[in-house]
Amino acid sequence: MPISPDKSLDAPSSSEEKIEDPKLAIENGEGSEKILVARAPQVVGDVDKDTKDLIEKNSFRFVGGDLSDITNFKTISEDFENKIKNEGKLYLKNVDVIDSVSVTTDPNREPSHTSGVAPSLADPTASESISGESIREDINLAPTPSALHAIDQAEAIADDPIINPFTVPTSEQKAEAQTAEVDAKVSPEETTEESQSEPKSSVSSGAYRSTSAGEWASTDTKAPESNESSTSEQGQEKSTSQEKKKVPRILPTPTGTWYERLGVSEDATPDDIKAAHRKKAKDYSPDARQHLNEDVSPEVMSDEAGWINNAFDEGVKFAAKRKPGAGTNTSGTGGQTSGAGGSTQNKAPGTTGSSTQTEGGQEDGQDDSSTEEREEDENENEPTDDSEDDPEGDPEPEPADPQTDPNNPEPTPTPDAPPSPNQPGFIRDPRIPRKTQLEMLPETGSLLERLKNKALKFFVDKIWGVPARAVMEFAEDDTAKVLKDVEAVKRMVTAPGRKIGMLLRSAQISRQQSGWIIKSGSLDDLLSRHQSFKETERAQKEAIAQLDAEIIKMGEEELRGEPWAKAQKNSFIIERDKLKKQLDKTTAKARTVRTKYNASHDKMSQFESRRSTLANEVLNKVEKNLGPFETQIAELKSQEAAVAKTIEGINEKIEAQNRVLNEISARAEANPYSRKAFRGQEKIARQLISKAQDALEKVNTQDYHIKRRIQRIEERSKPWTDMKEKFTAQKNQKSNLERLEE
């Protein structure tokens, strides 16, 4: 039966003027009660300022058998409760109803979900009378003793993980839940009678809220005790059957721009985006939705999770593009960028939906290509999975925040701003400051740490683990030695000398390549061209000299009066001048080529010299330490071999003495007198043999360890030894320039 606020609320006329038109008529079945979980109420009426502030700053729950006669309520604050009791009737408006459940007192009646409330939260367009998820009610409250039971129920909702996702039910709460279910079987008459003295009712709604409230009933000491045992099984059966009833839709579809989907402002910082994404991912996780008992297909879940993830990616990109601290200019740019992003975003759901559809096989609906951040979110959801899979398990409750503790007599008002209207379905518990809630989340800064740990684990398992295990096998059970060797091998693996060696190997390759370059036309070509020019120059000079000689000869002939001599002489002169010009050109070319050659030669020589110097420096350092090391190791090996030989000799000696002793013993056995006479000596000798053998065993063990240690140290020095040998050989090799010049 829809209840209009005019009918349901006995508000004074002065208050009615202030009350806005109610936008929702909440159905209320006959014989049932409703539990409304409300927040951000506004007090209308003749109430003192303190009470008004107290109410408006606190979230509260109230219950009524009929909304027109809501007399039961529960606040988080006892102070507030007392205030309400003292003040009498109060009128509230603008009650932001988070959710409601039916509380039926008739066991034969199938409880109905308050379809006027919860579904409206899911679908803002379902009814014109509903404005978003905010349902405004004007409620006349007057506390009565029968409110106490409803208080219990409402308190249970306060522990609802959806309203307060950080709340984990305790085992006591579960036990109380059973008690609450038992009460579902109590007849209305009984309930009415008993409620006078000991308020009782039961939550038996098919909706998730009632189930949740039943399961996590409050541990309030006012809870009934008498009916606990008799009807517990029936209550459980009913509760189970009610759990199967699905709610069409509770969470709103995350649509719009990325910041709308995440419920943040456009200029949100990366941290805010991260936190909002974490929150959304938690809210829209399949587990949370299962809690809500939503009748939503896995595909839709997957799509919506994908949209939220996409919103996060876009938000992060957008925040990264935004210049930090750019002032008004930045905001202007941000606005432009945002516009572009918004247009892109409008297409995002469809696009993302299709991409997510391809990965619909994932149970959790998370994008496979999601970032580590999303993985983290998934991991956060895992404990919820566990708790769902194992209802009998006793999950460890999170440390209680003083402000979330229902027993806390004075909950501090939320210092944060109230939930933004841009956040559809925002269900953060208003009692807990946002900062506190974030602190209750797993540490966001642990991503890098986790990545580091992953990398470290990979390194240890795949790379480092193999030599480490080998070393451990060598060292057997000698833990100290193992640790020392692990450190040694670790140093060897990460030794900077490896880089030096790599660089020097690169130098070697470079050297080979430079040799190839020389042969293939660089310095070699320049040199051969220079030599060619020089030969040409020499030839031209010779030709010029010959022409000079001819010219002189023709001059002499001319003086003798030969008529042809002058013409011939002039011809030679022309040819000589021509050759001189060619010679000048050849000389200039030869000089140019020589200059180029010299420059290249100098650079290459400089490079090779420097490279050689560096290689020599490394080699000197290696030799400086490796030389004494090798000497010392050789000496120690020699000493060890000598000791080992001595030990072997001692061992043979003891064995020989043992044989002698046995022989003496055999001889003494033949004569009872002698046997008696040396029995004492034999005992001493046997003890000495035993002592010597023990000592020998210890020394052998010691020697074994020393041998192993020498071996390991030699292995550790092997890279250095190899480097030394390789580069010593290279050092002694002629450089390319030397070979070229030869």
Next chain:
Amino acid sequence: MTTTNTHITDEQNIQDLKKEMDAVINNLNQSIVDIADAAGKLDAIDKELDEADGLLTNLYDEVSDFEDEKGDEIDALIVNALVEEETEGDK
């Protein structure tokens, strides 16, 4: 007489056995001393191995410092040299 002679022989045997047994005991005592000596030598070797280990550690440190100081230079030299040679070759 025979009994006396037998007794003398037995006494002699016993004395011989006692002497041999003393020798065995002395040898064993000496062996124990030798073993202790060998153990001492092995201890000394173990300590010297620490020194050898230290030499390798010094090598590690020196080359590490060298790498810090010259590693980039070596790298640059290799790259630059190749570039320069190729450039010169093109001329």
